[in-house]
Amino acid sequence: MVTSPTGGVCPPGSLIVMLRIATANVNGIRAAQRRGFDDWLTGRHCDVIALQEIRAQANKLPEGAFGGYHVALETGGLPGRNGVAVLTTRPPAAVRTWSGTALLGEPHAGPGDLREVPAADRVALARDLRPFIAEGRYIEVDLAEVPVTVACLYLPKGGLPAELQRPERMREAPDGGRRYRRKMGFLAGFGRYLVRTRRAALAEGREFLLMGDMNIAHTPHDLANWRGNRNHDGFLPEERDWFDRQLSPRTLVDVVRSVHPDTDGPYSWWSWAGQSFAKDVGWRIDYHLATPRLARRAIRAEVDREHRGVRLSDHSPVVVDYETG
Known part of the structure; x- marks a missing residue:
């Protein structure tokens, strides 16, 4: 039995070293902390964690919000909304954001310990993405310990086209x-951006991993009631077609689906209302999308539905173990 550098356990009989990577939409870091996020963070032994919807400016973050991790943070300029971060066990080798700056913090850093640093992107930003520059939706880091670039995305939820609104x-x-057009504009721009930043990482000898809340269920296997949601935002044909175009055996692979082929779920989001969570009537909208070589190294993928009987958010963390040695 071999453990990861942070103490995670590989399957019995393994002769590999593991990198445990998670993505989680916390739906407000302060609310998630009240539900036990600190305990999950300490006990899950992840090496890298991508967080979305931090929903707090730097001076409003709880003390030690990111535990014993180094943090690269893009809060954006919308108080109480959005915000993304990547947590790592070692300081990142490089950080990039669309705004050109990021906040960095050492382990157990408090709000006053974060420092703003230049974080210029290395590829041109698509025109359709420029309205989103200050919204805190994207951050990208190069890991120091392995040749991997990790990107964290919070994609706009969107809405219905006018003709479907009732x-x-x-x-x-x-x-x-309006919200529909805004999301479709983002998708158009992000699709072009994703090609360029993935290729830039590969040109530097790095694998690429995009994680986050994509606000799209890609296939009927990715939501419980797909027939009843065919005209629902997040499962519109044009959204799913866009997702199709981002994936291929040569570009990006849906890692969780590759580990769990032809099965329903595992879902990662459930409404707070009614019995959606208890009955597992959920959506899979939180993803790991990896370059093929990295995707093939995934040895386990799971969703932490609850922690000690408590939901940390309306989303649950999606955790993948990757072979690194």
Whole structure:
């Protein structure tokens, strides 16, 4: 039995070293801490963790919000919304954001210990992404211990096109398709950006891993009630077609699906309402998308549905163990 550098356990009989990597939409770092996020962070023994929806500016972060990890953080400029971070056991070799700056913190850093550093991107930002520069939706780091670039994304939720909006069926007021158009513009720009940044990583001898809340269920296996959601944002044909175009055996691979082929789930998001969680009526919208060589190294993938009987968020962490030696 071999353990990872941070204490995670590989399957019995393994002769490998493991890198444990997780993605989690915490839906507010302060709320997640109240539900036990600190305990999960300490006990899960991950080497790298991508977080979305931090929902706190630097001066509003709880003390020691990111435990014993180094943190690279992009809060964005919208108080109480968005915000992404990558936690690592060693300081990252490089950090990049769309805004050109990032906040870095040492293990157990408090709000006053974070320092702003230049974090210029290495590829041109697609025009469709420029309206999102200050929203805190993307951060990218080069790991120091292995040749891997890790990107963390919080993709806009979006909405329905105007012709599908029915006020009696909507929780939000009809908007004439504004949120839909905004998301589709983001997808168009991000698809081009993703090609360039993936190729840039490979040109430097690094594998590439995109993680985060994509707000799209890719296939009918990725949500419990797919027939009833065919005209629901997050499962629209055009969103799924976009997802199709990002994946191929030569570009990016859906790692969890490669480990769990032809099965329903494992879901990573459930509504707080009703019995959705208890009945596992969920959506799989939180992903690890990796370059093929890295994807082939995945030896285990699982969703931490709850921690000590408590949900940390409306999302649950998606944890993958990768072979590194």
